[in-house]
């Protein structure tokens with residue numbers, strides 16, 4: 001009898017935890033990835049990351065329990081008071097590098113072909129950047145701490161235009177850029 005009650009209780013407990021587990025996993029996936037914040041200690045930009053699973057699990061129970069697991073100022077400043085967590089709590093998405101980048105592209109059109117640039121799907125090819133001097137710059141070559149400056153001075157280019165720019169940059173004189181014919185509806 002006792003075993004049966006314990007089993008029923010255990011099953012009910014497990015079932016009742018499923019929604020929390022679902023929310024914890026969803027929140028943890030959102031918490032993943034590098035963030036760029038202003039370090040309160042020196043006022044400079046720094047790249048940080050929080051413990052996604054710890055944060056996701058605690059937020060599922062209504063608690064903010066973020067802790068840094070990485071910082072570009074470590075190991076020199078490891079053991080700091082992690083005061084930048086208040087900046088992250090204020091706007092968790094606003095400092096996520098992937099959100100900053102996707103919002104930036106979403107608000108602009110390709111400087112080469114004028115098309116919209118999609119970065120919201122896993123299948124989207126990665127777009128690139130055009131530097132003020134016309135160079136093709138890969139997003140992966142931009143350090144998070146330089147992101148503000150680069151996005152303020154560079155132009156967005158879609159993956160197709162970026163590939164063309166990178167090719168011409170690599171093999172100057174091989175490819176000739178021809179003007180695009182005007183688009184017609186018929």
Ligand SMILES: [Zn+2]
Nearest residue numbers: 110113158161
């Ligand atoms: Zn383009």
